[in-house]
Amino acid sequence: MLGRVIVLSSVAAVILLVIILQTTTPSMIGPVGLLAVFFLLYIAVLGIVTWLLWITSRATAYIGRRIMTRSPPQSLSLSKAYYFSSVIALAPVMMLAMQSIGSLGVYEVILISVFLGVGILYIAKRSL
Numbered sequence: 529m530l531g532r533v534i535v536l537s538s539v540a541a542v543i544l545l546v547i548i549l550q551t552t553t554p555s556m557i558g559p560v561g562l563l564a565v566f567f568l569l570y571i572a573v574l575g576i577v578t579w580l581l582w583i584t585s586r587a588t589a590y591i592g593r594r595i596m597t598r599s600p601p602q603s604l605s606l607s608k609a610y611y612f613s614s615v616i617a618l619a620p621v622m623m624l625a626m627q628s629i630g631s632l633g634v635y636e637v638i639l640i641s642v643f644l645g646v647g648i649l650y651i652a653k654r655s656l
Contacts (some may be wrong), residue, residue, distance in 0.1 A: 578613040
């Protein structure tokens with residue numbers, strides 16, 4: 529069920545994002561529209577990252593079972609991949625937002641990386 533929700537919401541977000549980007553300009557859309565663009569971008573990236581994490585973890589676990597005999601790596605559940613990707617999907621949205629106001633530099637990229645590290649560490653420790 530979670531997989532269907534992720535796929536449907538991601539596809540809907542991509543379709544709406546394409547429609548908004550093709551029919552409006554930034555000056556015409558207003559502040560709420562700009563917020564909607566960033567939100568739809570987050571939802572689209574969230575779906576893509578969730579599926580990439582889930583598929584990669586399953587492939588890694590499959591290969592690990594073939595190579596290791598004692599303790600092969602376990603694959604992530606779809607809900608756990610969703611938790612991790614909810615933090616990871618914020619990175620491109622934050623970078624795009626900072627680039628749009630003209631303040632994306634090395635310092636900001638380091639801060640975003642620290643935010644991602646703390647978020648991933650929190651989720652990893654919280655969802656054992």
